[in-house]
Amino acid sequence: MDGFLETTAMVDLIFKDKTARNRVQSVLSSYQTTYTSQYVRMEIKRGVLQYYVALYNKSIECKNLTEVIEYIQTISYTPQRNRLGALFGALTMSYERIARRSVGVGAPANQITTIQKKLFEGILRAKIKQFWASFAKQVNVVLDPAECYKHKYTLKPPVMTPEGRFDNALENCDKYKSGICRVRQLLNGNQAGVAAIIKTLNALPDPDAETQKRRRALKEVMRLKNRDVPRRECWHSGDAVIALESPAGAEIVTHNCKHFTPLCQALGKPLRCY
Secondary structure, eight states, X not given: OOEEEOHHHHHHHHHSOHHHHHHHHHHHTTOSSEEEEHHHHHHHHHTHHHHHHHHHHHHTTSSSHHHHHHHHHHHTTSTTGGGHHHHHHXXXXXXXXXXXXHHHTTOXXXXXXXXXXXXXXXXXXXXXXXXXXXXXXXXXXXEOXXXXXXXXXXOOOOEEOTTSOEEOOOOOGGGGOSSSOOHHHXXXXXXXXXXXXXXXXXXXXXXXXXXXXXXXXXXXXXXXXXXXXXHHHHHHTHHHHHHHHSOTTOEEEESOHHHHHHHHHHHTOOEEEO
């Protein structure tokens, strides 16, 4: 049996603490071959990685860790509040370690939060810099049937600017269509599978907002089979695209059981929730 790691599994391996990594690695030990995809890398770049970059760039503007925490708390009152979990995760993942180290250096009490901020920035900086190389090392094979950001404008790792900030820019792929990717060909080549997904999502008794967006997006892109898939619909369809990319017979490894259970049921693909 092989395994295909979707976005949440790759995030746990690369960004989470040792407990989360061990949980995924114990699952992977049972597979002959492990896979993920370039589309998954794109999802992380525009999601969790971008949240880490935003937190790092804000942190270097702050005087101490207290101001960083205050910044995170303010996000809960903005349209960007979906970032909150990733930002708090980055903070709590490393807080115990940086607290011990800041006390260990014997700094005056009024300087401890400043030292903690510097240590926190170091941990964030390392995570951001290591992501690109670390991604491919987590699995045996990185697939790319959607050829995501492969043509005309390629997916790039974050870069450090002369001002000491990270630039994690991701251009809107709509600017480069047609021909930047093969998401349209992937969906058109799996019309029966997409139809089964739509039917399964239609039957859900109480779909959440994300599922409703996915269902609407899939209906729209399959209604216009001869047109390029706009980025908005592509991203809203993301979990379905990932499920379609997974090789036949490979278990899709995820902790996003809520969204992948109906997708795998529709496609007849095995699922491994942890």
